[in-house]
Amino acid sequence: MPPPCAASAASLLPIEAIAMSPPATAVVRDRLRIAIQKSGRLSDPARALLAACGLSWRESRDRLFCHGESLPIDLLLVRDDDIPGLIADGICDLGVVGNNVLVEQGGERVARGLAPAYRAMRQLGFGGCRLDLAVPDAWDWTGPSQLQGKRIATSYPSILAAWLREQQIDAAVVVLSGSVEIAPRLAQADAVCDLVSSGATLAANQLKPVMTLLESQAVLAGPVAEFDDVRGELAAMLLRRLDGVLRQKDSRLLLFQTQRSQLAGLMRLLPDVDAPTVMQVDGGDALALQALCHGSMTWQRLEDLKRAGARGLMVLPVERMLA
Numbered sequence: 018m019p020p021p022c023a024a025s026a027a028s029l030l031p032i033e034a035i036a037m038s039p040p041a042t043a044v045v046r047d048r049l050r051i052a053i054q055k056s057g058r059l060s061d062p063a064r065a066l067l068a069a070c071g072l073s074w075r076e077s078r079d080r081l082f083c084h085g086e087s088l089p090i091d092l093l094l095v096r097d098d099d100i101p102g103l104i105a106d107g108i109c110d111l112g113v114v115g116n117n118v119l120v121e122q123g124g125e126r127v128a129r130g131l132a133p134a135y136r137a138m139r140q141l142g143f144g145g146c147r148l149d150l151a152v153p154d155a156w157d158w159t160g161p162s163q164l165q166g167k168r169i170a171t172s173y174p175s176i177l178a179a180w181l182r183e184q185q186i187d188a189a190v191v192v193l194s195g196s197v198e199i200a201p202r203l204a205q206a207d208a209v210c211d212l213v214s215s216g217a218t219l220a221a222n223q224l225k226p227v228m229t230l231l232e233s234q235a236v237l238a239g240p241v242a243e244f245d246d247v248r249g250e251l252a253a254m255l256l257r258r259l260d261g262v263l264r265q266k267d268s269r270l271l272l273f274q275t276q277r278s279q280l281a282g283l284m285r286l287l288p289d290v291d292a293p294t295v296m297q298v299d300g301g302d303a304l305a306l307q308a309l310c311h312g313s314m315t316w317q318r319l320e321d322l323k324r325a326g327a328r329g330l331m332v333l334p335v336e337r338m339l340a
C-alpha cells in the first residue's frame with residue numbers, strides 16, 4: 018500500500034467534514050472522532066466492536082463521515098494507512114488500525130526526527146497476523162546471515178530495516194505497495210517480508226516463512242498526549258466500555274455450591290476465575306459460590322469440579338460488564 022499521507026485522507030473528506038476538521042491543537046472539540054477502515058479486513062469487526070460499546074451512527078457507507086447518534090462520537094471512514102497520520106495531525110482523536118501499520122509509521126516518524134505522536138491503547142482481539150520474513154521454498158534456511166547482500170521486498174521498510182540493523186545484516190530493502198509475494202518470481206527480490214495469516218499466499222508463491230518480525234492485531238490507537246477537553250471524558254467512557262466488551266467476550270459466570278472443607282481444592286481447579294463471591298448457606302458449612310471465568314468452561318472441567326465437591330454447577334453467559 019502507498020505510504021501514509023494524512024493530507025491525502027483529508028483531501029478525500031466531504032466538504033462538511035473538512036470544515037469540521039481543523040487540527041485538534043487549534044480547537045477545543047466537544048465530540049470525539051474515531052477513524053476506522055472504510056472497507057477491508059478491519060472494517061466490519063471495528064464497527065461491530067464500537068456498536069457493542071453502545072455507539073450508533075447515521076450510516077453512510079458511501080461517504081466518509083458518520084455522525085454519532087447515541088453519543089457525541091463520530092466515525093471517519095478512511096484507508097487504514099491514513100489512520101496514524103490523522104491522529105498525529107489531530108484530525109481524528111482515536112483510530113482502529115493494525116498494530117503493524119502503527120509500528121511501521123511510528124518508526125518512519127522517528128527516522129524523520131519527529132516525536133512519537135500516537136500509541137496503541139488497547140489490543141482489540143481481531144485482525145491477527147504476523148509480519149514474516151519468507152524465502153523461496155528451495156532455500157535451505159540456516160539463519161538471518163543468509164540474507165547478507167540480498168534484496169528483500171516489503172511494504173514495511175521501517176520495521177524490516179530496524180530488524181536488519183539489529184541483526185547487523187546489510188541487505189537491500191525493495192519497497193512495494195502490494196503483491197509483495199510475487200517479487201521473487203519476478204526477480205525483483207530474493208526474499209519477502211510481508212503480512213501472513215493462514216500462510217496460503219506464501220505457499221501459493223513457493224515461499225516459506227522463516228522468521229516473525231512482528232505479531233500483530235487490530236488496536237485502538239490514540240494520541241500520546243491526553244485530551245484536555247470533554248473528549249477526555251468521552252475517551253475514558255469508551256475505554257471503560259471497551260474493556261467490558263473485550264472481557265465479556267471470553268467470560269462466563271460460574272455458579273455452584275459446595276462444603277467449606279472442599280473450597281481450597283476447588284479453587285485450585287479454577288486458576289482463571291476472578292475473586293469469587295462466597296456466600297454461606299443456612300449459617301452452616303454449605304457455601305454458594307459465584308465466579309467469573311475467563312477460560313473455556315468445558316464439560317471436562319465441570320466433571321473435574323463435580324468430582325472435587327461442586328454441586329449444582331451452572332455456567333451462564335455474561336451479557337454486559339462494566340468495571
Ligand code: PRT
Binds near residue numbers: 055116146217219234
Ligand atoms: O484499502 P486499505 O488500505 O484500507 O486496506 P488494505 O488493503 O491496506 O488493508 P487490508 O484490509 O488488507 O488489511 C488491513 C489490516 O488487516 C492489516 O494492516 C493487518 O493489520 C490486518 N491483516 C490481518 C492482514 C492480514 N491478516 C492479511 N493476511 N492484512 C493483510 N493480509 C494480506 C497479506 O498482506 C497477504 O497478501 O493477506 C495475504 C496473506 O494472507 P494469507 O492468509 O494467505 O497468509
Ligand code: ZN
Binds near residue numbers: 018096097098
Ligand atoms: Zn492499507
